[in-house]
Amino acid sequence: MKVLVINPGATSTKVAVFEEERELLKKSIIHTAQELEGFDRVIDQAELRQRAVLEAVAEGGFRLEDFDAVCGRGGLYRPIPSGTYAVSDRVMQDVEQAPYGEHPSNLGAYLARRIGDLVGIPAFFVDPVCVDEMTEVAHVSGFAEFRRLSQFHALNQKSVGRKAARQLGKSYEEARLIVCHLGGGVSVAAHDHGRVVDVFNVKDEGAMGMDRGGGLPVNQLIDYCYAGRSREEVKRTLGRRSGMLSYVGTTDFREICARVVSGDERFTAAYRALVYQLAKDIGAMAALLHFEVDAIVYTGGMAYEQFFCDDITAYVGRLAPVLRFPGEEEMRALAEGALRVLHGEAQAETY
Numbered sequence: 001m002k003v004l005v006i007n008p009g010a011t012s013t014k015v016a017v018f019e020e021e022r023e024l025l026k027k028s029i030i031h032t033a034q035e036l037e038g039f040d041r042v043i044d045q046a047e048l049r050q051r052a053v054l055e056a057v058a059e060g061g062f063r064l065e066d067f068d069a070v071c072g073r074g075g076l077y078r079p080i081p082s083g084t085y086a087v088s089d090r091v092m093q094d095v096e097q098a099p100y101g102e103h104p105s106n107l108g109a110y111l112a113r114r115i116g117d118l119v120g121i122p123a124f125f126v127d128p129v130c131v132d133e134m135t136e137v138a139h140v141s142g143f144a145e146f147r148r149l150s151q152f153h154a155l156n157q158k159s160v161g162r163k164a165a166r167q168l169g170k171s172y173e174e175a176r177l178i179v180c181h182l183g184g185g186v187s188v189a190a191h192d193h194g195r196v197v198d199v200f201n202v203k204d205e206g207a208m209g210m211d212r213g214g215g216l217p218v219n220q221l222i223d224y225c226y227a228g229r230s231r232e233e234v235k236r237t238l239g240r241r242s243g244m245l246s247y248v249g250t251t252d253f254r255e256i257c258a259r260v261v262s263g264d265e266r267f268t269a270a271y272r273a274l275v276y277q278l279a280k281d282i283g284a285m286a287a288l289l290h291f292e293v294d295a296i297v298y299t300g301g302m303a304y305e306q307f308f309c310d311d312i313t314a315y316v317g318r319l320a321p322v323l324r325f326p327g328e329e330e331m332r333a334l335a336e337g338a339l340r341v342l343h344g345e346a347q348a349e350t351y
């Protein structure tokens with residue numbers, strides 16, 4: 001069985017072709033800031049990204065008729081449990097109207113369906129950003145009008161969670177894990193017997209990321225918002241220009257580490273704060289798992305840096321053994337989700 005996989009990100013659309021577990025094509029189409037700046041809404045980019053995907057498929061020597069299914073990454077849709085979902089008309093509508101927020105990954109399922117429909121093959125999405133398996137108590141925020149939301153790197157977190165459990169000789173449904181996705185954004189989650197029962201929301205909470213602030217002091221935030229700034233400006237600053245970028249002027253963690261190694265004080269202070277914040281998040285997740293944790297798992301781009309993982313482990317290593325799966329395999333995880341359905345090992349869920 002052959003699956004076309006589509007993963008739209010902030011600055012790229014990744015395309016891959018899998019024949020069972022074999023990756024036959026892998027391409028990252030870069031979209032420049034100038035190319036995207038004319039589009040107010042994510043949905044407005046659909047034509048451009050679809051054309052780019054179709055070109056990449058043709059250049060790779062494939063025809064759409066070669067595929068058994070198309071699978072896209074899923075974005076900010078209605079909160080749903082983990083799984084492989086068929087792209088229904090309701091998903092298409094939610095991508096068009098974006099009632100749950102704008103995110104480039106919203107387009108994954110949308111493009112999968114549009115391309116699948118061209119040749120009459122099924123379209124799926126797998127473990128979208130909005131996967132919600134949090135317990136009810138975890139949703140409570142501290143103000144009755146606000147609800148904590150589950151928005152995180154669900155695709156990579158779930159896939160790495162399964163891998164870690166296998167390495168521990170357990171099924172994912174038996175394991176208790178704390179998975180730390182250390183990418184451009186960071187998410188630290190408690191996986192309890194196959195469910196992500198709590199997670200520091202990548203957009204709102206917990207440790208800072210490369211360009212996001214994470215949890216911020218509420219009163220300073222209120223004053224900042226009321227100091228003559230527009231909603232758009234505040235969102236842009238806190239969503240894209242805060243975090244490590246605001247301290248050291250770069251989002252490239254390789255550069256940050258190189259400057260730490262060379263003894264730069266400003267970079268070292270920010271780096272230490274990041275390590276400290278991540279350790280604190282891991283400790284919180286350990287507490288809600290009653291300190292019964294089979295492993296702490298590091299994944300994402302930053303996890304390539306062994307000394308960074310070791311520095312976090314210096315705080316939390318007493319809790320549990322540590323496993324490291326650097327990078328992410330989102331394209332493979334998407335293909336595997338579609339193949340599970342095509343092979344009849346799982347049913348496609350309804351959105």
Ligand SMILES: Nc1ncnc2c1ncn2[C@@H]1O[C@H](COP(=O)(O)OP(=O)(O)OP(=O)(O)O)[C@@H](O)[C@H]1O
Nearest residue numbers: 183184185186210251252253254300301302304305
């Ligand atoms: N080999 C490496 N060593 C150290 N840092 C790395 C390495 N590769 C990537 N990174 C860093 O990891 C960070 C995130 O990269 P990555 O490509 O995993 O995230 P992303 O896909 O952009 O974002 P997200 O994971 O939030 O979806 C960047 O700061 C990057 O510099």
Ligand SMILES: CCCC(=O)O
Nearest residue numbers: 129151152153185202
């Ligand atoms: C959770 C999706 C990735 C991101 O926005 O950082």
